[in-house]
Amino acid sequence: MTDKNQHVVIVDDDPHYAELLGEMLSALDCLVTLFTSPVAFLESDIPGDSIVLLDLKMPQLDGVEVIREMAARKITARIVLISGYDSGVLHSAQQLAKAHRLNVVDRLTKPVMMKDLKTVLANLEPHQIPNNTSGDLRDGAISVSELREAIRSEQLELHYQPQINMKSGELVGAEALVRWRHPHRGLVFPNQFVPFAENNHLIGDLTARVIRMAVEQTRYWGENNLKLRVSVNVSAENISSLALPEQLSRQVEQHQLDPSMLTLEVTESALMNQRITSLDILTRLRMKGFKLSIDDFGTGYSSLSQLHRIPFTELKIDQGFVMDIDHDEESRAIVETCVMLGHKLKMNTVAEGVETQKVWDLLKEMGCETAQGYFIARPMPADKLLSWYDKYSGSPDTENIHSP
């Protein structure tokens, strides 16, 4: 059944078509808002629980540009893409929106029929705000001084997500993911404060803190016979600080740690605005022995020559593609190509977002080296990792996973 009084926002430059859709939706008891200008739509306040029907083909600002802008504005409304293009274009646009973490729930081809609209509305799940399971900061903005204090007074902690060698089944590494244990709001996830830190000149301090914790932890595990490579995420601004390679080298020396035990993950989009300094810094980091990973690969615009120019040691395929390989041929082709590319460039390939046995099996068939995802384990506090691994490697359930 259709949600009564569901708020639907139509964005279509053709006024007749927009009105026609509006009439159909009103007949289905929806509250309708029409925009024939995408610019006006982007300037409006879009309720988080509404559904946006977005036409992809608009002369003023095309659907792909609107998707990019909506992502920049962190719009959480559910989106249905509409187009008269062939289904390949619709599919690519949907993949792009998903890669931007937008909440695309369906797609429709023009001319849209009443029965299609009914089906789309009937299939809608109740609205959920993605990645918002705890510590929502939207209802009370965080302040610079609060976050600065959190970094200083050690309210940040790292959770580690295991990375498994797909052939041997061995635990080979862990990605360190930052969380904020807030005194009142509970555990706050990084998408709620890392972008804020980036925009308020706190990312240097945040990353320095994260790296210190990760280095101490790696050394501790090493002393306890667990040789684990640890990956940390760094932001675009971090790789424009010329002092970073020396700071990092000093830290690993202090802890007598081999720099190759530390991998720095840089997202593909952070490299998009890359200046010469980042290239300089990344090259020096490699020369000092640190490993470099290109994170969320497939979502940005890095050219092959850029991959070749920067001495990456690892290619981390974006979870948006990995999750879909069991039911979407194009995602499967993309992931397969990434694995091949990684092999050709002699890079370690990591698939993140492995959630099911089926996806694991397909990745293994493709020759992907390393897997990370909820199917193996969710990120966990450092002190849980050893006991988790004992259980994991001894579990009968995981025997077929482990066989080479």
Ligand code: C2E
């Ligand atoms: P990322 O580096 O791509 O990390 C992977 C994210 O996917 C993590 O979310 C992880 O918990 C989640 N994930 C892992 N496996 C699965 C799976 O099978 N299914 C699904 N649905 N999700 C999975 P998390 O911890 O919320 O981190 C989000 C992003 O925040 C990270 O994306 C990274 O870009 C950023 N981040 C995390 N820690 C730091 C940090 O210390 N510094 C900086 N600059 N950014 C960080």
Ligand code: MG
């Ligand atoms: Mg990462």
Ligand code: MG
């Ligand atoms: Mg990633």
